[in-house]
Amino acid sequence: MKKFKSNYSQYTNKNYNETETRRDFLDPFFEAFGWDVANRAGKSQTYRDVIHEDKLKVGKETKAPDYAFRIGGSRVFFVEAKKPGVNLKEDSLPAFQLRRYGWSAKLGISFLTDFEELAIYDCTRKPSINDKASTARIEYIHFEDYLKRFDFLYEILNKESIEQGSLEKYIAGSSNKKGTESVDIDFLSTLDNLRTKLASNISKLNKDLSVRDLNYAVQQIIDRIIFLRAAEDRGIEEYGDLKRTCENKNDNFYNNLLGIFKRADGKYNSGLFDFAKDSISGNIEIDNKVIKEIINELYYPLSPYEFSVISVEIMGNAYEQFLGKTITIGRNHSAKIELKPEVRKAGGVYYTPEYIVDYIVENTVGxxxxxxxxxxxxxxxxxxxxxxxxxxxxxxxxYLLNYHIEYYNKIKDRAKFKGSKEDVIKENGDLTIWIKKQILRNNIFGVDIDSNAVEVTKLSLLMKCLEGESPASIQNNQDLFNERALPSLEDNIKCGNSLIGNDFYESQSVLDFDEEMQYKINCFDWEYEFKNIFKGGGFDVVIGNPPYVFVKYVDWADDVKGYFSSNYDITNKDNKSKSNQSGKINLYTLFIFRVIKLLKENGVFSFIVPNGLLRTTTYDMARKFILDNYHIDFIADLKDGVFKGVTAPTIIFKFSKSSSNDDTKIIDANCLVDGFVNESKCHYINQSIFLENTSYTFSIFSNPKETTLFKKMESNNKYLGDITSQIIEGIVCKKEQILLEESNDPLCRKFLEGKNIKKYKIDFNNKYIIFDRKKLHRARPDEVWNSDKKIIIQRISGGLHPIVAALDTENYYSFASTNSILIRDDFRDIYSYELICALLNSKLINFYYVKNFTNASTLTVNISKTFLEKIPLPIIDLNNKQDKEMHDKMVALVDSIIALNKKLAVEKNPNAVTMVNRQINAVDKQIDVLVYKLYNLSDEEIKIIEG
Structure with a gap:
């Protein structure tokens, strides 16, 4: 700072340039904060701390930021450098440049500096060319204030502090979320806009084109344009090539575009530009106006994107959402974009966060x-x-690319750059393109039922393969190997239905189905399509996020449910309940069945799936199949919040096709920090115990002490299901059949929903139903509604106290969001309604239910009849004086708490309300203590529950 201040006029002179500024001031400035700016450690390009971007000048624009600061190979912020004398406080163009880079790379903040001034920008806000320099600026510091603000600068710039999370904390506390829109969401909007314009125009001008061919042509054109546009910003293609196709108004712009596509085929050989395969998009008409509009929207200043820094992963996020939609043709050949039916039923498309992908890849491929x-x-x-x-x-x-980079850079003599065919790494330490192509062809394989998804997967992989390349490296590859830049992935990424083989047509003819249904069923013969892999025994690693869609919601389900029933062990032969019908089977469980035939011996696979797999009765046969065929290496319970906009809890599992007897590692969400597992917080469990559980539930959070306690509770061999005549869901009807006031109809009945059921209390809110069996979908037996007493519980509940039970003595009728419980007449003296209601509401039974049947889900769960039936009961002998006293005391306590709840309902005085609530809590605690005595629990065992 003294140096800069003492020679201020020299450094702000117009002859002092940006390169000198970086060398004299900025490099030492950042080195002072712990960054290896000059790469003195000799790290490869992939892992060095700071990347000095080679700037590509395009008019007034540059195509990359000056510095990219990284930790572990991942960018944390950009720095855009200017020479002193530029007015960074007021000049909006440098700020816009920086914010474009930061926003496109999905960074939280980035820095603009000429050393004289340092500005920090919030890069979560979408940039606009019309923004002022102050827009999204969250700090401005003059060089004379650097020492005063040193503590602050150290917190957000020091490498060690950033490694410990200081930058994330700063971003979380300073970013103004108003007006923010991440680049992937915005890019999705752009893709949708491009698709709508193209589809509408192509449909109008090419009336003989089918909907399927229209979708195909639009996808091909968009993928090609995006690929080439990104190649331009990365310096692989000449900047502005696409834009120049629209310069001469007398030309046919689409023909010009096709010319560029065909030249690209000669250069890349990726299949993306293969017009021998694609005979559709080369033979259609598109208006000049539409071509010009969609291309201009991808260039500065209309486009906020800087493709040189947008990662393939970010574009993949947008494409994942994009693939959930399809083009339909309406009247007058107008095209409309709408969600696919199965996506609509599933509630949308949910892109797997990158940290989840990385975690699964590390634990399988790694x-x-x-x-x-x-x-x-x-x-x-x-x-x-x-x-x-x-x-x-x-x-x-x-992951494979990074592993090879590290491997080759450790053996310098073998990896030495020679400028010949033998090169495996380049001078900067990155892999040469022929090695990257070889890895891609040898190791990576995929299948999807959606042909557009297959093309997008290829596009993503090819763009990754091309990262870091230049026109010179591509030309060198052609000179040395006489081959084009990219590999064809036709043998690696294929379109087909992973769940249905060609044996589907053994019992029926292809001609039994119309062409549209044939495309939807889309049989896939794994052993034929990947014959060389199956000659070697199968795949080594299977990973992914399969679709979470019930079979009944898939538009080809009716035609294939028989196939699923006969080819997958989805039905419990001993349990004919409706929960085991194929319509209730979710596609993700069928993938678990399918993978066993795809894996080689000792192969592994890992998916992220809903945690209902662990406990829901629908999936009992999937769990049995897992236990019979796989070793469960680990289950990581992620709880909720993994998928944006979805609160459904998820798990990651890793299974291996082996007969290992090793215990299963259980990883709670609390053990996972930034994708790293705190081993000291994990516990282990042998999967064999799951075979003994009701419905084969995976009770993953029961420790040995709890398991011993549960065995003690179950040792009496008496369960709720043994003493009940009914545990049954309420009336299934349409919501509009529920009346908001009493009717004169003699069939009118008082009606409850799940939310009206509280602990020992029914909140009747004056709703009614006309109980006409002919008009109700499932009216349930008269026995339920005519009983003098019954217990009603919430059927949809959750948390650590999921069972909420009330005693009904007023013949309420209730909705499907409840379960009603009737006790058999021959047990009502011993197991009275009051006693059973107390047990169901107790801490002990809720602890038992949570640990065995919900895995402590923080979200809603279905309180299932199957699991309620397996609640263990204490043995009570009314001829035994002590048992009789405990039973009678329990009945009295329940009567007392019911009476107190009724008193509370009418009490208005706030002091009295407080007093009655305290009395209710006191009685509730007495009930819990008595329940412990009924099960003969020791003080140590009670501590387990109370803890």
Whole structure:
């Protein structure tokens, strides 16, 4: 600072340039905060602290920021450097440049500096060319204030502090979320806009084109334009090539575009530009106006995107959402974009966060290749059988590339750059393109039922393969190997229905189905399509995020449910309940069944799926299949919040096709921090105990002490199901059949919903139903409604106290959001309604239910009849004086708490309300203490529950 201040006029002179500023001031400035700016450690390009971007000048624009600061190979912020004398406080263009880079790379903040001034910008806000320099600026510091603000600068710039999370905390506390829109969401909007314009115009001008061919042509054109536009910003293609196709108004712009596409085929050989395969998009008409509009929207200043820094992963996120939609043609050949039916039923498309992909890849691909040489890794086959936009395959490919970079850079003599065919790494330490192509072809495989998804997966992988390349490296590849830049992935990424083989047509003819249904069923013969892999025994690693869709919601379900029933063990032969019908089977469980035939011996697979797999009765046969065929290596319970906009809890599992007797590692969400597992907080459980559980539930959070306690509770061999005549869901009807006031109809009955059931209390809110069996979907037996007493519980509940029970003595009728429980007449003296109501509301039974049947889900769960039936009961002998006293005392306590709740309902004085609530809590505690005595629990065992 003294140096800058003492020679201020020299450094702000117009002859003092930006390069000198970086060398004299900025490099030392950032080195003072712990960054290896000059790469003195000699790290490869992939892992060095700071990347100095080679700037590509396009008019007044540059195509990359000056510095990219990284930790572990991942960017944390950009720095855009200017020479002193530029007015950074007021000049809006440098700020816009920086914010474009930061927003496109999905960074939280980035820095603009000429050393004289330092400005920090919030990069979560979408930039606009019309923004002022002050827009999204969250700090401005003059060099004379650097020492005063040193503590602050150290917190957000020091490498060690950032590694410990200081930057994330700062961003979380300073970013103004108003007006923010992430680049992937915005890019999705752009893709939708491009698709709508193209589809409408192509449909209007090419009336003979089918809907399927229209979708195909639009997807191909968009993918090609995006690929080439990104190549331009990365300096691989000449900047503005696409834009120049629209310069001469007398030309046919689409023909000009086709010319560029065909030249690209000669250069890349990726299949993306293969017009021998694609005879549709080369033979259609598109208006000049539409072509010009969609291309201009991808260029500065209309476009906020800087493709040189948008990662393939970010674009993949947008494409995943994009693939959930399809083009339909309406009247007058107008095109409309709408959600696919199965996506609509599933509530949308949910892109797997990158940290989840990385975690799964690390624990599968990482373990499969650890310690291996490249020639050994070449034989490892990695599959995603429902690849979507390719996020998991992209994660696996990235992991393999980084592993090879580290491997080759450690053996300098073998990896030495020679400028010849033998090169495996370039001078900067990155892999040469022929090695990247070889890894892609050898290791990465995927299948998806959606042909557009297959094309997007290829696009993502090819763009990853092309990262870091230049026109010179591509030309060098052609000169040395006489081959085009990219590999064809036709043998790696294929379109088909992973769940249905060609044996589907053994009992029926292809001609039994119309052409549209044939495309939807889309049989896939795994052993034929990947014959060489199956000759070697199958795939080594299977990863992914399969679709969470019930079979009944899939538009081809009716035609294939018989196939699923006969080819997958989805039905419990001993249980004919409706929960086991194929319509209630979710596609993700069918993938679990399918993978066993795809894996080689000792192969592994890992999915992220809903945690209902662990406990819901619908999936009992899936759990049985897992226990019979796989070793469960680990289950990571992620709880909720993994998928944006979805609160459904999820798990990650890893299974291996082996007969290992090792225990299963259980990883709670609290053990996972930024994708790293705190091993000291994990516990282990032997999967064999799950075979003994009701419905084969995976009770993953019961520790040995709890398991011993539960065995003690179950030792009496008396369960709720033994003493009940009914545990039954309420009336199934339409919501509009529920009346908001009493009717004169003699069939009118008082009606309850689940929310009206409280602990020992019924809040009747004056709703009614006309109980006409002919008009109700499922009216339930008269026995339920005519009983003098019954217990009603909430059927949809959750948390650590999911069972909420009330005693009904007023013949209420209730909705499907409740369960009603009737006790058999021959047990009502011993197991009275009051006693059973107390047990169901007790801490002990709720603890038992949560640990055995919900895995402590923080969200709603279905209180299932199957699980209620398996609640263990204490043995009571009314001839025994002590048992009789405890029973009678329990009945009295329940009567007391019911009376207190009635008193509370009419009490208005706030002091009295407080007093009655305290009395209710006191009685509730007495009930819990008495329940412990009924089960003969020791003080240590009670501590387990109370803890």
């Amino acid at each position: 373990e499969a290749i650890r310690g291996k040489k490249p020639e050994e890794i070449a034989n490892i086959k990695i599959l995603d059988p429902a690849c979507g936009s390719g996020s998991f395959l992209l994660g696996a490919y990235k």
